[in-house]
Every structure is written in C-alpha cells, then in structure tokens.
Amino acid sequence: xxxxxxxxxxxxxxxxxxxxxxxxxxxxxxxxxxxxxxxxxxxxxxxxxxxxxxxxxxxxxxxxxxxxxxxxxxxxxxxxxxxxxxxxxxxxxxxxxxxxxxxxxxxxxxxxxxxxxxxxxxxxxxxxxxxxxxxxxxxxxxxxxxxxxxxxxxxxxxxxxxxxxxxxxxxxxxxxxxxxxxxxxxxxxxxxxxxxxxxxxxxxxxxxxxxxxxxxxxxxxxxxxxxxxxxxxxxxxxxxxxxxxxxxxxxxxxxxxxxxxxxxxxxxxxxxxxxxxxxxxxxxxxxxxxxxxxxxxxxxxxxxxxxxxxxxxxxxxxxxxxxxxxxxxxxxxxxxxxxxxxxxxxxxxxxxxxxxxxxxxxxxxxxxxxxxxxxxxxxxxxxxxxxxxxxxxxxxxxxxxxxxxxxxxxxx
Numbered sequence: 307x308x309x310x311x312x313x314x315x316x317x318x319x320x321x322x323x324x325x326x327x328x329x330x331x332x333x334x335x336x337x338x339x340x341x342x343x344x345x346x347x348x349x350x351x352x353x354x355x356x357x358x359x360x361x362x363x364x365x366x367x368x369x370x371x372x373x374x375x376x377x378x379x380x381x382x383x384x385x386x387x388x389x390x391x392x393x394x395x396x397x398x399x400x401x402x403x404x405x406x407x408x409x410x411x412x413x414x415x416x417x418x419x420x421x422x423x424x425x426x427x428x429x430x431x432x433x434x435x436x437x438x439x440x441x442x443x444x445x446x447x448x449x450x451x452x453x454x455x456x457x458x459x460x461x462x463x464x465x466x467x468x469x470x471x472x473x474x475x476x477x478x479x480x481x482x483x484x485x486x487x488x489x490x491x492x493x494x495x496x497x498x499x500x501x502x503x504x505x506x507x508x509x510x511x512x513x514x515x516x517x518x519x520x521x522x523x524x525x526x527x528x529x530x531x532x533x534x535x536x537x538x539x540x541x542x543x544x545x546x547x548x549x550x551x552x553x554x555x556x557x558x559x560x561x562x563x564x565x566x567x568x569x570x571x572x573x574x575x576x577x578x579x580x581x582x583x584x585x586x587x588x589x590x591x592x593x594x595x596x597x598x599x600x601x602x603x604x605x606x607x608x609x610x611x612x613x614x615x616x617x618x619x620x621x622x623x624x625x626x627x628x629x630x631x632x633x634x635x636x637x638x639x640x641x642x643x644x645x646x647x648x649x650x651x652x653x654x655x656x657x658x659x660x661x662x663x664x665x666x667x668x669x670x671x672x673x674x675x676x677x678x679x680x681x682x683x684x685x686x687x688x689x690x691x692x693x694x695x696x697x698x699x700x701x702x703x704x705x706x707x708x709x710x711x712x713x714x715x716x717x718x
Contacts, residue, residue: 310386316376319356320345327394328373329366333357336369337440339394339430347431347483364435368396397432403440406438413471416449420474423652434482442478443488449475451502464588476517480524489528500525500533500541507544516557519548523560526567535572542574542581549586558590562603569610576614584611584620584627591630601638605631605645612652621649622657632671636681647694654694663701672702 318325318338318630327339333354336347345351346364367543373393380390403426410419423442426433453472484492492499506518521543526534548561569575578584587604590596596604608631611617621627628650635646650671653662666672678691694704 310383310388313379313503315372316379324391325372326391327378328369330456331366331367332362333359336372339366339432342366344429347435348703349468364432364709366397366432368394380505395429397430398426399435400436400440403437403442407440407442407445410445420446420449420478424474424478426483427478431483437478438482438484438488439611443482443484443491446475446479447492447499447502450479450506451499453502453506472506473514474482475515476506476521480517480521484524486528489525493525493529493533501538504538504541504544508540512551515544515548515551516553516560517625519545519557519560519564523564523567527565531571534568535574537568537577539573539577539581542577542583543550544585546578546583547583549583549590559603562607565612566603569607570613575611576616578607578611579614579616579620582589584608584617585624587611587632588621588624588627591634592626598638598642601634602641602645605634605642605649609645609648609652611647615656618653618657621653622662628653628662628665628671630671632666632669632674635674635678636683640684640687643678643683644690647675647687647690650675650691651694654697658698660701663698667702668704672705675682 312324314640316324318328319335320341322335323335323338324337328336329339329342331342331354332355335354335356337355342355343366345355346361352360373391377393380388384390400554403423406419406422410416423437423446425435439495449471483489500522503518503522505587507515510518520651542565545561545565548557552558565578569578588606590604591601606622608617612621621631631646631649635643650666672695675691675695679688689707
C-alpha cells in the first residue's frame with residue numbers, strides 16, 4: 307500500500323490507518339469506530355482527539371457516505387492487493403436491549419436474555435455502553451442478589467438454572483467495565499450488594515468467586531469513607547479464602563489490591579488479621595515462583611495489617627514470618643524492600659521483646675538491615691532501617707555480624 311496514494315480523509319486521525327467503520331462524534335470529526343471506542347471507553351477520555359473539545363455524548367453516528375467511498379476505492383485498487391472492506395454490522399440499539407430485558411419473564415427466558423447480553427457485549431465497547439444505559443445493570447445486580455443458595459440445595463434443577471444465571475450475570479457485570487456512575491449506583495442503590503458478592507465468594511463456584519472479587523475491586527475504587535469503614539468481617543474471611551484457594555492470578559491480584567485499598571480504613575486491618583490474612587500472605591511469599599508485582603502487593607498488605615497489634619502478633623506466630631519478610635529485602639525491588647523494612651520497623655517498635663530481637667539476630671535480619679545502609683535502595687528505606695537498628699542498639703551493637711564501620715550509627 308506504500309505505492310498507492312490513499313486519500314487523507316480515509317485515514318483515522320487516531321490510528322493513522324484506513325477506516326473500516328467510520329463514525330462521527332458530536333464535534334463533527336470522523337474516526338474509525340474501533341479506535342474512537344478505545345479512546346473514549348477504555349481510556350476514559352472525554353475530549354475529541356482532534357479538536358480537544360469535550361464530547362457531549364458518546365453517540366457514534368455511522369458515516370455511511372464515507373464508508374461507501376472507502377469501499378469503492380478499495381475495489382478500484384483491488385489489483386494492488388487491497389481487499390474490499392466489508393460492511394460492518396450495525397451496533398445494537400437501546401430499544402433492542404430494553405425489549406430483551408422486558409421479555410425475560412421466566413427463568414429460561416432470563417438465561418436466554420443473559421446469553422444474548424453476553425454475546426452483544428463481547429462485540430464492541432459501544433454495545434457495552436448501550437447495555438449499561440438501558441437498565442441492564444439493575445437486572446444483573448438483582449439476579450446476583452436474589453440467588454438463594456439454601457433453595458438451590460434442595461433442587462438440582464433450580465440449582466443448575468440459578469447458578470448459571472448468577473455466573474453469567476456476574477461475568478457480564480464485570481466485563482461491561484462499568485462507568486463510575488454505575489459502580490456508585492451499585493453501592494448506594496443496592497445497599498447490600500457488597501454483602502451479596504461476599505455470599506457469592508463464600509458459596510459460589512470458582513468462576514463466580516473470581517468475578518465477585520474483580521467487581522468488588524472496581525466498586526471499592528469509587529466508594530466513600532463511610533462505606534469503606536463499615537465493611538463486614540465476612541468480606542475479609544472470604545477474601546482470605548480466595549487467596550488461599552488460588553482461584554486464578556487475576557483473582558489473587560484483585561484480592562490483594564482490594565485488601566491494600568481497604569485495610570487502612572477504620573478497623574479493617576484488625577478484621578483482616580482476625581480473618582487469618584497474615585498467615586496466608588506469608589505462605590504466598592514462600593512461593594519461589596512469585597512474580598515481582600505480586601510480591602510487592604503482598605508486602606503492601608502485610609505492612610498495612612501490621613499497623614495493628616493483631617496483625618503483628620499473627621506475623622510473629624507464623625514460623626517463617628520475620629524470616630521471609632527479611633529475605634525479600636534487596637531481592638525483589640525498591641518498593642518491596644521499603645515495605646519489608648517498614649514491617650520490620652513495626653515489629654521492632656511494638657514487639658521488641660528479648661526473644662524477638664534474638665530471633666532477628668539469628669535469622670540475619672540485623673545483618674540485612676546493615677546491608678541496606680550500604681546499598682542504593684532509596685532514602686526512605688535507609689532511614690527506616692537505621693531507625694530499627696538504633697531502637698535496639700544495646701542488644702545488637704556487639705554482634706559480630708555488624709560491620710565496624712557502622713557502629714557510629716549507634717548511640718553511646
């Protein structure tokens with residue numbers, strides 16, 4: 307195509323490729339549908355890439371005239387190896403979605419409706435936004451909330467149909483990549499929806515549990531302080547269960563992000579400690595194949611939970627707690643090193659008994675902290691390591707593992 311002059315108005319301003327499905331936004335500029343959808347929906351941008359003006363709505367109007375011109379040009383240049391661009395399938399309309407929702411009366415019709423929504427949503431981002439704006443989110447949330455696990459246990463047929471509905475509804479809710487407004491509606495209008503998702507995590511199948519965590523993670527990002535401080539202990543127990551069961555990498559990552567986001571609020575770190583999160587996190591750290599980012603998130607959560615006495619106690623009760631945290635210093639990343647040193651600082655500040663201090667010495671923690679002072683691992687990390695060493699100078703300063711050059715860091 308390099309030898310062919312392509313009319314400039316055939317080229318999408320974003321991708322700089324020939325448009326296959328030209329659409330016009332409210333500012334009057336035409337783009338390829340796929341490119342502008344990624345710009346508007348995936349990137350959450352609200353301005354026109356060319357004019358920089360705010361796009362008043364996300365309605366994409368098909369530019370049929372331009373599409374026909376592009377198709378004609380492709381046919382004229384077929385001898386140069388250019389294939390004709392097929393006529394794109396028109397996006398779903400809001401009226402079609404509403405009719406689909408209204409027709410879902412019986413359980414079987416509901417299943418068919420969910421399958422149709424799933425298929426429609428998978429086609430493009432415009433369809434997802436259309437589904438979201440047509441009231442489907444409320445229906446999907448009600449299906450999840452109204453699932454009766456006790457009734458399901460008494461009827462195999464009911465169980466199969468109901469679980470299928472819940473699984474598909476959760477899958478759609480997550481894959482719609484809901485806007486902040488819809489996520490807030492789930493939190494405020496469906497006041498017990500977090501409870502419903504917690505119940506799914508407790509008794510649902512692996513897929514449903516994973517989608518519940520992923521959806522919760524999105525919801526927490528837009529939650530307010532009151533909602534974050536009023537989370538129930540059951541949520542932390544089920545998050546711990548998801549981490550323990552290792553359902554999937556995405557579910558594990560979402561659970562860690564969720565805990566990192568909610569633990570600093572109110573008594574959440576205590577709820578997490580009482581749910582047994584510390585022990586599971588340490589077990590995860592012991593995995594030699596653990597990825598860098600996962601290690602950083604685990605240490606971030608441990609750092610938050612060790613901000614309370616219950617968390618520190620759980621860490622010390624685990625036989626490998628102090629050892630594995632210390633081992634991650636200078637081995638993973640600067641972020642991991644800082645989090646690990648922060649954890650050790652919490653332990654040394656509030657749990658510095660003779661037994662704990664001797665354990666830190668025997669495990670090589672003191673030597674590792676001294677090494678931190680000599681390495682290029684960040685100012686904050688060094689300051690925290692120095693603080694730990696100074697806290698217990700009288701216990702550790704005669705240790706043979708401490709280099710003579712560092713004795714000046716200790717008080718007289």
